[in-house]
Amino acid sequence: xxxxxxxxxxxxxxxxxxxxxxxxxxxxxxxxxxxxxxxxxxxxxxxxxxxxxxxxxxxxxxxxxxxxxxxxxxxxxxxxxxxxxxxxxxxxxxxxxxxxxxxxxxxxxxxxxxxxxxxxxxxxxxxxxxxxxxxxxxxxxxxxxxxxxxxxxxxxxxxxxxxxxxxxxxxxxxxxxxxxxxxxxxxxxxxxxxxxxxxxxxxxxxxxxxxxxxxxxxxxxxxxxxxxxxxxxxxxxxxxxxxxxxxxxxxxxxxxxxxxxxxxxxxxxxxxxxxxxxxxxxx
Amino acid sequence: xxxxxxxxxxxxxxxxxxxxxxxxxxxxxxxxxxxxxxxxxxxxxxxxxxxxxxxxxxxxxxxxxxxxxxxxxxxxxxxxxxxxxxxxxxxxxxxxxxxxxxxxxxxxxxxxxxxxxxxxxxxxxxxxxxxxxxxxxxxxxxxxxxxxxxxxxxxxxxxxxxxxxxxxxxxxxxxxxxxxxxxxxxxxxxxxxxxxxxxxxxxxxxxxxxxxxxxxxxxxxxxxxxx
Amino acid sequence: xxxxxxxxxxxxxxxxxxxxxxxxxxxxxxxxxxxxxxxxxxxxxxxxxxxxxxxxxxxxxxxxxxxxxxxxxxxxxxxxxxxxxxxxxxxxxxxxxxxxxxxxxxxxxxxxxxxxxxxxxxxxxxxxxxxxxxxxxxxxxxxxxxxxxxxxxxxxxxxxxxxxxxxxxxxxxxxxxxxxxxxxxxxxxxxxxxxxxxxxxxxxxxxxxxxxxxxxxxxxxxxxxxxxxxxxxxxxxxxxxxxxxxxxxxxxxxxxxxxxxxxxxxxxxxxxxxxxxxxxxxxx
Numbered sequence: 001x002x003x004x005x006x007x008x009x010x011x012x013x014x015x016x017x018x019x020x021x022x023x024x025x026x027x028x029x030x031x032x033x034x035x036x037x038x039x040x041x042x043x044x045x046x047x048x049x050x051x052x053x054x055x056x057x058x059x060x061x062x063x064x065x066x067x068x069x070x071x072x073x074x075x076x077x078x079x080x081x082x083x084x085x086x087x088x089x090x091x092x093x094x095x096x097x098x099x100x101x102x103x104x105x106x107x108x109x110x111x112x113x114x115x116x117x118x119x120x121x122x123x124x125x126x127x128x129x130x131x132x133x134x135x136x137x138x139x140x141x142x143x144x145x146x147x148x149x150x151x152x153x154x155x156x157x158x159x160x161x162x163x164x165x166x167x168x169x170x171x172x173x174x175x176x177x178x179x180x181x182x183x184x185x186x187x188x189x190x191x192x193x194x195x196x197x198x199x200x201x202x203x204x205x206x207x208x209x210x211x212x213x214x215x216x217x218x219x220x221x222x223x224x225x226x227x228x229x230x231x232x233x234x235x236x237x238x239x240x241x242x243x244x245x246x247x248x249x250x251x252x253x254x255x256x257x258x259x260x261x262x263x264x265x266x267x268x269x270x271x272x273x274x275x276x277x278x279x280x281x282x283x
Numbered sequence: 284x285x286x287x288x289x290x291x292x293x294x295x296x297x298x299x300x301x302x303x304x305x306x307x308x309x310x311x312x313x314x315x316x317x318x319x320x321x322x323x324x325x326x327x328x329x330x331x332x333x334x335x336x337x338x339x340x341x342x343x344x345x346x347x348x349x350x351x352x353x354x355x356x357x358x359x360x361x362x363x364x365x366x367x368x369x370x371x372x373x374x375x376x377x378x379x380x381x382x383x384x385x386x387x388x389x390x391x392x393x394x395x396x397x398x399x400x401x402x403x404x405x406x407x408x409x410x411x412x413x414x415x416x417x418x419x420x421x422x423x424x425x426x427x428x429x430x431x432x433x434x435x436x437x438x439x440x441x442x443x444x445x446x447x448x449x450x451x452x453x454x455x456x457x458x459x460x461x462x463x464x465x466x467x468x469x470x471x472x473x474x475x476x477x478x479x480x481x482x483x484x485x486x487x488x489x490x491x492x493x494x495x496x497x498x499x500x501x502x503x504x505x506x507x508x509x510x
Numbered sequence: 511x512x513x514x515x516x517x518x519x520x521x522x523x524x525x526x527x528x529x530x531x532x533x534x535x536x537x538x539x540x541x542x543x544x545x546x547x548x549x550x551x552x553x554x555x556x557x558x559x560x561x562x563x564x565x566x567x568x569x570x571x572x573x574x575x576x577x578x579x580x581x582x583x584x585x586x587x588x589x590x591x592x593x594x595x596x597x598x599x600x601x602x603x604x605x606x607x608x609x610x611x612x613x614x615x616x617x618x619x620x621x622x623x624x625x626x627x628x629x630x631x632x633x634x635x636x637x638x639x640x641x642x643x644x645x646x647x648x649x650x651x652x653x654x655x656x657x658x659x660x661x662x663x664x665x666x667x668x669x670x671x672x673x674x675x676x677x678x679x680x681x682x683x684x685x686x687x688x689x690x691x692x693x694x695x696x697x698x699x700x701x702x703x704x705x706x707x708x709x710x711x712x713x714x715x716x717x718x719x720x721x722x723x724x725x726x727x728x729x730x731x732x733x734x735x736x737x738x739x740x741x742x743x744x745x746x747x748x749x750x751x752x753x754x755x756x757x758x759x760x761x762x763x764x765x766x767x768x769x770x771x772x773x774x775x776x777x778x779x780x781x782x783x784x785x786x787x788x789x790x791x792x793x794x
Contacts, residue, residue, distance in 0.1 A: 013699065016418055017411045024410065034444050039467065066399035067406035067662050067688070101394065135319025142312060181687050206442070207688065211712045214475045214482075228442055259443040261410060265417050266439050269432070272418040305536055307529040322594055326627065333626030333656035340655045351674060405662035406688060412695035412720075420719035478711050481727045483757050485709040487542070488728030489596050491750040494546050496599065500742045503606040503635065503734055 008275035016268060023264040024257040032256030033249060038232040045201045045222020046082070046236040048174070054087040056173040057166070061188065062106070063179035065098035068205050073105060074230040074251035075203035076178045078237055080110045081248055084118055085241055089162050091172070093127040093148075095136060095183045100129040100152070114247060121151075121160045128152030133183045137191040141169045170196040174221075178203045185212055189219045203229065231255045290499045297497035337362065368393060434469055441466025534789050541756065546749030553745030561744055566705050566723030567736050570604075573679035573703040574611040582678035583618035584608065587668065587693065589684020589708070590661055593627040596731070597709050601684030602628070602635050603734035604707070608681060609639035613648055621654040622671060624664040629656045665689040669696045682706040682721070683730065686713045694720035707733060760790065 038046065052058070060079055064072040083090050092107070094100045103126060111124060118124060127148050130136050139147050144166050145157050157163050165171065169192050177185045177200065185202035193200035199221045202212055206226025216223055224233050230251035238244050300318075303311040310317075341355050349355060367373075374389040385391065421436075423429040440446035446462040458464050495501035553559055577584045586608055588601035605621065612619040621636065623629045632654035640649035657667045669692065672680070680697040682690070683706070690706070690713040697704045698720050706717035707725030717724045725733060728750070735743035767783040770776065 011418070013415045013418075016415045020411050020414045036444060037447070039463070041467075065402060065661065067402040069399065069403060101399075131323040132316060132319045135316045138319075139313065139316030142316075147316075205688075207712055210470065210474055211478060213470050214479055226442075255444075259445065261414075262439050262443045263445060265414050266436065268414055268418040269421045269436065269439075273422055273432070276422045276424070301539070305529050305532055307526050319594075326592065326625075329626035329630070330659070331626075333629055333659075336626075336629060336656040337658075340652050343652070354670070401666075402660070402662045405666050405692070408692060409688060412691045416691060416695055416716070416719045481711045481714070484726075484728040484754070485711070485731075487750045487753040487757070488709065488731035490542055490753065491546055491746045492596055492600060492731040494543060495743060495746050498550075500550065500740075500746065501603065501734060503603040503738070 005275075005278045008271060009279050011271075011275065019264050019268070020261055023261045027256035027260045028254075030256075031253060032260070033252045034231065034255040034259050035235055035252055036228065036232045036255070038236040039229075041216055041223050041225070042229055042232040043222070043236060044217060045224065046233060046240075048199060048201060048221040049079075049082055049086065049088075050240075052086065052088060052173055056086075056088045057091065057162075057171065058083055058088050059091045059093060059169075059172050059175045060106075061175065061177045061179070062092065062094040062099035062103045063096045063177060063181075063184045064102060064205075065096060065180070066101070068180040069102060069105075070254060071205050071227050071230070072178050072180055072203070073102065073109075074227070074254065075224050075233070076102065076106045077110045077250060078230060078233045078248065079176050079178065079203065080106050081114065081241075081244055082237055084111065084115045084123065087123075088173075089122075090124040091127060091162075091166075092124065094129040095133060095187075096179075097129050097131070103128070103152075121155075122162055125160055125162055126152035134187040134191050137169070137183070137187060141192055141195060144168055144171070168196075169198060172198060174199045174201065176201045176203065180205045180208060184208065185220070185223075186215070189215055193219055203233075227251050227254050227258050286502065290502065294497055294499065297493065301497075334362070365390075365393065434473070437462060437465045437469060534791070538756075538790075542749070542753045545752035546746050549745040549748040549752075550742050551745070553741040553748070556741075557745075559741065559744045559748055561732070561736055561747060564725065564729055564732070564736055566707065566725045566729070567733055569703070569705055569723045570608060570681070570737070571611055573681075573705060574608065574615055574617055576703060577678035578615040578617040580678045583620050583675055584612055585668075585672065585675075585677040585680045585697075585702075586619065586621045587680070587682045587684070588621065588623060588628060588632060589682075589686055590624055590664060590689060591685040592625045593631060595685050597685035598625075598628055600709075600730050600734065601707075602631055604681070604683045604730075604737065605632060606635045606639050607734070607737040609636040610643050613640045613643045613645040616645075616648060619653050620671065620675070620677065622657050622664075622668060623654060624657055624659055624661070626656055629654055661687065661689060665692050668693055672696045672700055672702070676700050677702055680704045682708070682717065683725070683733070684708065686710055686717075691716035691720060697721070 049058075060076065060083070062076060080090065092103050094103055107124070107126060111118060115123075120126075128151065130147055132139065132147075136147060145163070148157055150157055151160055151163075169175075175188055175192060175198055177188045179185050179202070185200065185204055185208075188202075189200050192198055200219065201221045201223075203224035204212065204226075206228070209223060209225030209229070212220060212223055212225075224230050231254075234244075234248050234251050238248055300314070303314050306312075338359070341358050345352055345355050345359075368389045372388060372390065374387050374392070375385050417435075421428075421432045423432050437446075440449065440462050446466065450461040450463075453461055492501065549559075574584055586605055588605055589595070589598050591598050593599070609619060611617075619636065621632055623632055633651055636653055637646075637649050637651075640646050657664050668689075671677075672693075673696065677700075680693075680702045682693060682704070686693075686706075686708050687710070690708070690710075694704060694706065694717055704721040705723045705725075706721040707730040708714065708717065709727045709730050711727065714724065714726055718726075732747050735747055764783075764786060767779060767786055770779045771783050
């Protein structure tokens, strides 16, 4: 008993780190996937996309860097799959300089591989990164082509078929933001959604999600909060479109390590309290 | 003079931007977007200032025989290496202003092979820090801390499939005891209420601080005495 | 350029001269500005204003003193955003006060930054602070130095500085993103006294968990006034309280109306409630 008491009271933080490392690595190696039931806030966004008529114009904004790629990429992939399956048109852009590379990931990993029939410029377009943060959204709200004079490959914007009937942000039927900070979903809501009554959907890191709950459901159609949100969206997508049963499970696979790590943290919280009470009794 | 000119600029620009919200005719509606682009251009030029400082401080330390010379060399080599690779667009056709993400470019290879994994690695250390902070912080020291502990426990459980299955057997009339129900309600109500209260306080703080800056009451960020 | 062209092509007959759809916002703005100006002027005339004790700011001097006693440095991080973020400016204002203390105590100050413009402003702030207390001899431009714009590159450098230099006091004042917990936990592991302040609600719990003191939201903006005890700045805080009172009043009225509508279903109260909501709506 005394050994346990001393061990807990003087627990080296490196032991905690080792426990977390194992909790993440083992499920990752074993491909421990976790399917989840979609929560109302995720289902609501899924339903909003389902309700859009075919050929709707949807902005997919990649506002995250390489650091949160494992958390954000599955969200972008799921959105791209859903939008293209429903025959919507995707306008891919980035408010973050580092988001442009993630945009390419989605094109390479999902669109080109899983939707070879989709035509660039007709079904999807890479608008790329533009500087200006929320100021950019503000400008796009009034004059879209004034800011995007070319696409991400340097092609004149007027030569791209799906850009023909676009003049302002209000011409879009929905804006989806995959983000991990500022500018992100909140800025899209404040500078575009609220002003133009454009439906906004968010997909953000778990930590950022807490900040966005106040906007749901009036200003935000739905929200994917962290990997769990992404995994729930994948569940909704796979149950409606079973063809993604094998390719569309990135978040569910990543959820395995996260779920185990959460359990380890819960255990640590319990141990922390045990050590606290043992220490108090000793005093 | 050194302080007065910036203060006059702050007063004029600040007032103009506040008024711009309520003036619907050109050039006011487009002003925010345009000026943020100007700021970005300014930031681009200011990078020279920062880059120069980095080189000077690092080179100085190397010259003085700093014990961490090795890391300082890594910084310098990384800085100049990336600069040369990017400017000369090594590995691809030389086209000023071309796409840096083109397949085959060394810049892209370094970005994908070194930069992105390094950034992800540093971000992922959060998992370790979250766990050690949780071990230390969530303790039932008093009533408030116990409430925080219970809420944290529910949220953590709610984020796992275990949380769903743990209380799934409860009958429907005990729905309010189910982890997913509690998880959602905690996020929707106490969390939202707390966030909103903090946000209102922050918004008012921002207004008051902005006004202090516009009126020149607060000028310590200019390095000067408050008048 | 397009901004100037738009002015040249402006025809005075084509436009409205005031956005009446934002009149509610304008009224709220006038109300707040009047309240703040009123209290600033009142304070200027000599009215003494008190401000509640903020433990985090009381600890700043103690932390600098401890670093001096231990012969270790003081680390100051003014956030990870640029100069166009008000939190960075608030951070720099606090840096001015901290720099005065380090100059007086002759403690070493280290301010690594991740934006060039913040570096330029920070150098000026620290230089003026050292001049103000009559110790320009102790000032070195490299006290405020640039690292990198990249968020996690900056974080890695800060962690390295903390682990190698082992500062006795760490101040994190400004806008922080995911790096908040990484910095605070590293600081905790080296046993430094840590005081943080941010108006990023998502990062606050991390700082609260790992730092000794945390300035929550508006306290960050009040810090410069608190540390300087400048009457006019404190007056502006008092004016801010009027805004808070209006917000509280609006929340109570709104909640009451919403509850009555939910309980009675009254269409009259319903329309009253919608009109009340419209007063604060920003859908323009």
